[in-house]
Amino acid sequence: MRSQRFKHEFNENLAKKFYQDIRCGILHQAQTKGNSQLSYTSSVMVERIHNGIRVNVLMFSEALIKEFEDYIRLLEIGNRLARENFLKKMQFIVDPNDRSPKRGYGLRF
Structure with a gap:
């Protein structure tokens, strides 16, 4: 999934x-x-800018918070891809050594 809030900025x-x-x-x-x-x-x-970039912290933070809220809504409404990716990441955090093919599917919410 690609960010809708940052795609025009970056x-x-x-x-x-x-x-x-x-x-x-x-x-x-x-x-x-x-x-x-x-x-x-x-x-x-x-x-x-010369040899770098300048980031407005307030604009970036506001967009990041809204992006996170959108992501939470996707999880809440049951977006399949968002939930599968969330579960895979959580399983990796819980057990990074788990290499099973069904990784992430043991977690449910």
């Missing part, structure tokens, strides 16, 4: 740059990498 190159500079930078080094920046005042959610 192309493949911006998504890779976000992953490398923002996500990995903050997670592994507690700071963004390259020249990438977090902003509260930028007029767009994400934009390319």
